[in-house]
Amino acid sequence: MDLKNYIQAARLRTLPLSVSGIIVGSFVAASEGFFNWIICVLALLTTIGFQIISNFANDYGDGIKGADDNRVGEKRLVASGVISPEQMKFVIIITTVVTLIIALLLIYVAFGKDNFGFSLFFLGLGIASIIAAIKYTVGKSAYGYSGFGDFFVFVFFGLLSVVGSYFLFTKQVNFTVFLPSFSIGLLSTAVLNLNNMRDRINDAKVNKNTLVVKIGSEFAKYYHYYLIIASFLFAILYVAIKFENPFQFLFVIAYFPLSKHLLFVSKNVDEAALDGELKKVALSTFLFGILFGLGLVL
Numbered sequence: 384m385d386l387k388n389y390i391q392a393a394r395l396r397t398l399p400l401s402v403s404g405i406i407v408g409s410f411v412a413a414s415e416g417f418f419n420w421i422i423c424v425l426a427l428l429t430t431i432g433f434q435i436i437s438n439f440a441n442d443y444g445d446g447i448k449g450a451d452d453n454r455v456g457e458k459r460l461v462a463s464g465v466i467s468p469e470q471m472k473f474v475i476i477i478t479t480v481v482t483l484i485i486a487l488l489l490i491y492v493a494f495g496k497d498n499f500g501f502s503l504f505f506l507g508l509g510i511a512s513i514i515a516a517i518k519y520t521v522g523k524s525a526y527g528y529s530g531f532g533d534f535f536v537f538v539f540f541g542l543l544s545v546v547g548s549y550f551l552f553t554k555q556v557n558f559t560v561f562l563p564s565f566s567i568g569l570l571s572t573a574v575l576n577l578n579n580m581r582d583r584i585n586d587a588k589v590n591k592n593t594l595v596v597k598i599g600s601e602f603a604k605y606y607h608y609y610l611i612i613a614s615f616l617f618a619i620l621y622v623a624i625k626f627e628n629p630f631q632f633l634f635v636i637a638y639f640p641l642s643k644h645l646l647f648v649s650k651n652v653d654e655a656a657l658d659g660e661l662k663k664v665a666l667s668t669f670l671f672g673i674l675f676g677l678g679l680v681l
Contacts, residue, residue, distance in 0.1 A: 389474060392460045394438040400574060400665040401434035402427050403672035404544025404567045410676025411545070411560050412552035419552060425489035426548050429509070432482030433539075436475060437516035443471040444520025444527075449589055479513055493551040501554070508543060515539055530594045536575050541568015562621035563675060569614035570668040576607050577648075577664055581657040600654065607648055611641055611664075618675060625679075633678035637671035 409423050446461025447468050460466040466474075486509040494502045515535055519527040526535060545564035550556060579586065579595040580603050587596045595603040615638055622631045644663050651657060 388460055388465050392439055392442050392466060392471070392474075393435045396662065397438060397665065398431055398434055399669035400571060401540070402430055403571070403669050404540055404564065405430050405548045406669075406672040406676055407563050407567055408545040408548030408560070409552065410672075410679050411563060412549050413676075414679035415553065415557075417552040419492075422489065422493050422551050425485060425492060426551060429482060429486045429489050430544065432478060432485060433512050433516050436478050436482060436513060437519060439471060439475045439478060440517040441520050441527075442466075443468060443475065444522075444525060445591075446471070448520070448591075475517070482513070483509065489551070494554075498554070505547070505551075508547060512539060512543070527593070528591050530592055530597050532575055532579075533572050533594050537568040537572045540571035541565060559621060559624055562617045562624075565617040566614040566621075566675075567668065567672065569610045569617070570664070570671065573607060573610040573614070574661060574664050574668065576603060576610060577657055577661055579603070580607070580648075581654050581661070583654055604648055608645060611638075611645060614671075615641075618671075622678075628681070630681040631678040633681075634671050634675040637667050637674055640667050640670075 405423075405426050409418065409426070412418060442459045442461050446459055449462075461468055461471050487506070490502050490505050490509075494505070518525055519532060519535070526532060541564045542561070545567055546556065546560055549560045576595065579593040580600065582591075583593075583595050583600060583603070586593055594606075598606065618634055625631070640663055644660055644667070647660060648657070
């Protein structure tokens, strides 16, 4: 067993995007006087675990279905034969067990013994997150093959990540926290949409009916514009409601590279060339999370 292969399959470059929602939710809670470093670290580790499970499962699911045989971009380990399906299944199980242990510790630290209802609810969310991570490409009813990936990314990377982490600190929900959760959810969905635009031709050949395959490349571009522009507007609305100082507009800096990215997408005719844009959007989302949060606490 070569550890380097499993590190590659874990796709560490996807982790900054996955923790962006936790960062925003934690900063929003801190700006309201609620924060706990232990909860923050455990929430980050739990989310990283979910993302790695998803990456392993995606490698496994697409690999055994042949969806990665002619893919563009970084090679997949099961499809290339470097890791066998059995080995990948074993690693998925181990990663799931470790992530569940961390999640249980997080729930205990956040709610203790006195909030059993909250603990049970968040345990359910954790299990749902693991199921969603695996079912994206694994199984006959994999939702990534029927165009529902965008919805699940928006819910889990945006709503659940931001609002859920905020609740771990505060034990309450303020409707305004949904606004930055929409921003993170939309930006995360934009990363998936970009990935699906890049893979549209191959996905159509292997019956992976992503939303892009269903609506076509031209409408996928318009959809992409909406995702990024709407994310900006929701963040602006939150700041308008909560405005206290100009530092709250720091997040606007993250939209400079995103604006350049939208221009690239609008002019692009070679879908394979979109591969280089994935890192830009993912890192811009992470930058948005950091700057948005800093603007709230400065």
